[in-house]
Amino acid sequence: MAIHTPPIAVFDLDGTLADTAADLVATLNVILAQEGLSPLPLAKARDMIGAGAKALIERGFEAAGKELTAGHLDRLFEQFMVHYSENICVRTELFPGVKGALDRLESAGFILAVCTNKVEEHSVKLLDELGLGHRFAANCGRDTFPYFKPDARHLTLTIERAGGHPGRAVMVGDSRTDIVTAQNARIPVIAVPFGYTEIPVHQLGPDMVIDHFDELFAAVQDLMTPLAA
């Protein structure tokens, strides 16, 4: 690795940078209603987020007691993507402290990137609407590469595209998918406990858990100091 390679922090999007559940579940409920099924409460459906929109539809229909054929799922997925794109930032908000934490990392010379199982177009659109579009050197979705989380290459290729190096990287995420991805890539991972996961994140083996973004910089420093030494 070049001695001057700047450190990089890679963020998951849904449940990590932004609380997207209300808008994702609202779209899911439009699709369920269209199929004659009752809406799912937000509290029940939020933990179904994290493996992409298709998985969310599958999990939603399973919870509503209806099986889908592959063709039917594909058609509903198309409809979901159109409706969600038009309603991507109605109730979605950044989690507290995100902007300050990004500022802190940037002023310490970190490259910032996003690695999400949202499709890239939606990730770009949402981060623009949240006023963060310009902050990330790479914004890589489920369809950016032929690989997606938990495949380590989604993360390592995001790092490469952003101009970073896996040996000077840290991942921040909210789910088992993120933790496994980072572990597969041998990159340290910090978990946030306020995202979308049925199993509490501290039980999923992250290197650290932070309760608020105000704690991120210190956690990153702790994890990366030995790497930088």
Ligand SMILES: O=C(O)COP(=O)(O)O
């Ligand atoms: O499930 C999704 O839509 C994407 O989730 P992620 O941003 O947590 O990877």
Ligand SMILES: [Mg+2]
């Ligand atoms: Mg997530």
